[in-house]
Amino acid sequence: MTKDIKVIAFDADDTLWDNEIYFREAEQAFKDLIQPYTSATNIVDTLFNTELQNLPIYGYGIKGFTLSMVETAVKLTQGDLPPHITHQILDIGKSMLNRPVQLIDGVESVLDALHKDYRLMVATKGDLLDQQRKVKQSQLMQYFKHVEVMSDKKENDYRQILQQQNIAPKEFLMIGNSLKSDVLPVLNIDAHAVHVPYAITWLHEHAEVPQHPNFLAVEKITEILNVMR
Ligand SMILES: [Mg+2]
Known part of the structure; x- marks a missing residue:
């Protein structure tokens, strides 16, 4: 990275x-x-x-x-x-x-370690109210400077966020479980992406693993700390 x-x-x-x-x-x-x-x-x-x-x-x-x-x-x-x-x-x-939020193992330690050196944000699809509920319930808000609930995650949606937030593509890293939504469009706009797989993936989100200099695949979210610190 x-x-x-x-x-x-x-x-x-x-x-x-x-x-x-x-x-x-x-x-x-x-x-x-x-x-x-x-x-x-x-x-x-x-x-x-x-x-x-x-x-x-x-x-x-x-x-x-x-x-x-x-x-x-x-x-x-x-x-x-x-x-x-x-x-x-x-x-x-x-x-x-109404389901309580269940954090994935290691998430909080990763955010805690990274938020001192990087501007952290959430970039998610879904219902606005439901995603806001989950962010609040997760008690992770203290680590994030910004929460973006997107209607889609295509190249233009990411371009728009970077523009609004005044971020150059090379300064931006997206971390997520979906190759289709969190990785491929981000690489296509010359930003960086890390794929962290989840046990199951919705059929609609399936995609090929890319070969790209700005791409990294890890098994667990905590492995990000090996490359980002
Ligand atoms: Mg996801």
């Missing part, structure tokens, strides 16, 4: 705290709930496709996911969805939104 880096941005979901595992659990609960009312065997696939179709209008996060569950259920039960099942689907979404 280069000496030029001044700002380190952390992805939030599955980088600072657990997230994807709750979506997988919710999918399973959803499947169990509507299975008795449909002959469809591909409930989870249909949900995934509905989510993808809805991403441009709902964006990322639990609220859009909940609406996609309802839409999938209506579709797969040919409109015969009992009202109490709709209610239970909404409850799955609400329980996700």
Whole structure:
């Protein structure tokens, strides 16, 4: 990693705290709930496709996911969805939104070590209110100078943040679990990226591991301290 880096941005979901595992659990609960009312065997696939179709209008996060569950259920039960099942689907979404934040091992020690020498920020997708709730509950806010909740993580979204925050690409390092969202677009704008994998990755976030001079892959978030200090 280069000496030029001044700002380190952390992805939030599955980088600072657990997230994807709750979506997988919710999918399973959803499947169990509507299975008795449909002959469809591909409930989870249909949900995934509905989510993808809805991403441009709902964006990322639990609220859009909940609406996609309802839409999938209506579709797969040919409109015969009992009202109490709709209610239970909404409850799955609400329980996700009420879930306590579970930090990933080593996160706090990494932030504590780095915040003295670098300007730290959060760069995350998702629902504004939910991400703000998690940042607050995580009690990590003391380490961050800025929290950016983005509607997407493409090259232009990163360019915009760097411009607004007055950061040159070579001064910026993004750390996250998604190659597609946290690594590739960041490398494409000549900034730096570190990939820290999470145990599971949403199908939509899969991508090839890049070969790039500004890229580093580590196994655990604490390994960042070996290169950044
Ligand atoms: Mg993530």
